[in-house]
Amino acid sequence: RLFEPxxxxxxxxxxxxxxxxxxxxxxxxxxxxxxxxxxxxTMGFSELLADYGxxxxxGDYGVTPAIIVVALTFLWQIMKLSYSGLDxxxxxxxxxxxxxxxxxxxxxxxxxGVTGSRAPRYIYESLQALPPGKTWISRLRMPVxxxxxxxxxVADAEITRAFLTHPDTFKPDGYDEFDFLTGGPSMISTNxxxxxxxxxxxxxxxxxxxIKRMNRICLEQLEKWMEEVLDPLTESGEAFDIGxxxxxxxxxxxxxxxxxxxxxxxxxxxxxxAFEVSSREFIIMNPLHxxxxxxxxxxxxAKRASKILQALAFKIMNAYRESEKGKKGKSNEYTDDTIISxxxxxxxxxxxxxxxxxxxxFLAGGxxxxxxxxxxxxxxxxxxxxxxxxxKYRHVAVNIDDVEAxxxxxxxxxxIKEGMRLHAVAAMGPARQNRxxxxxxxxxxxxHIPPNSFMWFNHFSMFRHKKYxxxxxxxxxxxxxxxSNDAMSRxxxxxxxxxxxxxxxxxxxxxxxxxxxxxxxxYDFSVAEAGExxxxxxxxxxxxxxxxxxxx
Numbered sequence: 001r002l003f004e005p006x007x008x009x010x011x012x013x014x015x016x017x018x019x020x021x022x023x024x025x026x027x028x029x030x031x032x033x034x035x036x037x038x039x040x041x042t043m044g045f046s047e048l049l050a051d052y053g054x055x056x057x058x059g060d061y062g063v064t065p066a067i068i069v070v071a072l073t074f075l076w077q078i079m080k081l082s083y084s085g086l087d088x089x090x091x092x093x094x095x096x097x098x099x100x101x102x103x104x105x106x107x108x109x110x111x112x113g114v115t116g117s118r119a120p121r122y123i124y125e126s127l128q129a130l131p132p133g134k135t136w137i138s139r140l141r142m143p144v145x146x147x148x149x150x151x152x153x154v155a156d157a158e159i160t161r162a163f164l165t166h167p168d169t170f171k172p173d174g175y176d177e178f179d180f181l182t183g184g185p186s187m188i189s190t191n192x193x194x195x196x197x198x199x200x201x202x203x204x205x206x207x208x209x210x211i212k213r214m215n216r217i218c219l220e221q222l223e224k225w226m227e228e229v230l231d232p233l234t235e236s237g238e239a240f241d242i243g244x245x246x247x248x249x250x251x252x253x254x255x256x257x258x259x260x261x262x263x264x265x266x267x268x269x270x271x272x273x274a275f276e277v278s279s280r281e282f283i284i285m286n287p288l289h290x291x292x293x294x295x296x297x298x299x300x301x302a303k304r305a306s307k308i309l310q311a312l313a314f315k316i317m318n319a320y321r322e323s324e325k326g327k328k329g330k331s332n333e334y335t336d337d338t339i340i341s342x343x344x345x346x347x348x349x350x351x352x353x354x355x356x357x358x359x360x361x362f363l364a365g366g367x368x369x370x371x372x373x374x375x376x377x378x379x380x381x382x383x384x385x386x387x388x389x390x391x392k393y394r395h396v397a398v399n400i401d402d403v404e405a406x407x408x409x410x411x412x413x414x415x416i417k418e419g420m421r422l423h424a425v426a427a428m429g430p431a432r433q434n435r436x437x438x439x440x441x442x443x444x445x446x447x448h449i450p451p452n453s454f455m456w457f458n459h460f461s462m463f464r465h466k467k468y469x470x471x472x473x474x475x476x477x478x479x480x481x482x483x484s485n486d487a488m489s490r491x492x493x494x495x496x497x498x499x500x501x502x503x504x505x506x507x508x509x510x511x512x513x514x515x516x517x518x519x520x521x522x523y524d525f526s527v528a529e530a531g532e533x534x535x536x537x538x539x540x541x542x543x544x545x546x547x548x549x550x551x552x
Contacts, residue, residue: 096129120427120460135442155461180282182357197348214257239528246371254366258339274305313356377419
């Protein structure tokens with residue numbers, strides 16, 4: 001096995017060959033780099049063959065030298081194609097290497113770094129390695145489709161704001177990976193009229209009156225959970241997984257408040273499991289699986305899981321249509337601006353399958369981001385129980401019975417903001433592409449972004465940038481928001497910016513403030529098991545368990 005250490009080059013180059021043979025499908029810009037995270041453990045050629053469903057090698061390594069020569073030659077050609085014309089000082093430098101200090105990150109390091117479970121921290125630690133005073137923007141050394149000039153990661157507030165709010169920027173085609181999961185185009189994967197009619201059609205469901213109604217349902221579900229789950233755990237002293245518990249609460253809230261549907265425990269379990277299976281395969285789909293879908297059991301399972309999601313969406317639509325409200329349709333006698341009514345009665349959708357795609361999107365996006373934002377905040381409070389803002393909030397909360405009043409307490413808002421800042425759930429942030437060149441004035445001079453660049457706006461790094469949040473930016477200190485300045489406010493954009501920002505941010509803020517205000521007023525929390533930070537689509541606490549104690 002003389003050449004075994006080099007086998008991974010052959011495997012990687014085989015994948016490069018597949019990716020570039022599909023360059024007509026621009027979505028492979030996302031699919032291939034993410035698939036390479038499977039090679040992080042120095043996968044050999046035999047393991048790669050096994051992953052492709054091919055028989056393992058026989059142990060005869062006589063052909064390995066030839067494979068290596070061909071592989072490295074092909075890899076060199078790909079590298080030349082990927083970066084030609086951009087290796088000059090006019091553009092931001094490549095992301096610094098964390099392996100070879102003082103050098104730029106290579107292709108394999110970059111790909112494995114930005115696609116692994118530590119992706120947000122990898123970007124953050126890499127940007128920290130930039131020279132002091134350098135603007136936090138770097139090129140990513142990754143293969144790109146021919147119609148994309150280069151890929152950049154950004155954690156600078158002014159560049160982020162200018163780019164996201166500019167009318168000549170748009171979501172890149174990589175978002176259409178979600179179409180496999182939702183069964184067709186949805187609001188997240190489209191630009192143009194499909195996005196516009198869906199966004200405009202659903203927006204009234206998030207008016208202030210409807211947010212108040214939905215928040216009452218949130219409070220009902222929270223009180224039910226406290227009575228049936230949390231109080232018994234408090235009496236027994238048993239630890240619980242805070243992330244998992246909150247997932248069920250927020251999913252129940254969005255189903256009932258947004259879709260007027262009482263979702264069962266079995267349906268929630270099916271939805272959560274189906275979303276996990278389908279997203280893991282489709283959002284990180286490797287090119288060979290895409291090309292020969294009928295050959296791979298992983299694709300079959302993901303397709304079945306996607307059908308489960310679509311079946312639930314159809315069930316929700318049918319339940320609404322059969323209800324008294326649904327039967328009245330769009331008549332002037334009844335005006336019903338819930339999410340489900342706005343989708344069902346929107347005639348711009350092509351058909352019910354088109355409607356189902358947005359229902360799945362709202363269910364998926366409306367529960368886990370909110371649940372994990374709340375969970376991270378409670379975890380930080382549990383780790384920092386003596387925080388002065390927490391003590392002030394509880395001192396005020398003793399004399400307040402009304403939840404609406406509790407939600408408005410300044411110290412509570414500081415705590416929530418700090419939790420969302422320190423653990424940005426949408427950690428890798430949004431992506432955009434530009435039609436024309438952009439020029440910015442950075443901290444260290446002018447920055448030029450060529451047309452058709454892929455821009456990745458990294459929330460995790462920007463929210464921890466010392467330039468905006470001070471030298472203690474990595475610490476949980478809610479008090480920093482008491483004396484916040486304009487730079488902090490401009491850098492803190494958890495729901496992104498521009499016309500394609502998060503449509504449900506008002507509901508997410510209302511849910512978070514309701515749940516956290518009530519729990520912190522009635523319970524004290526401590527960490528029983530630290531767990532770990534895990535990233536896939538969202539930043540989540542994996543295996544973190546808390547113990548609750550009732551306050552006197």
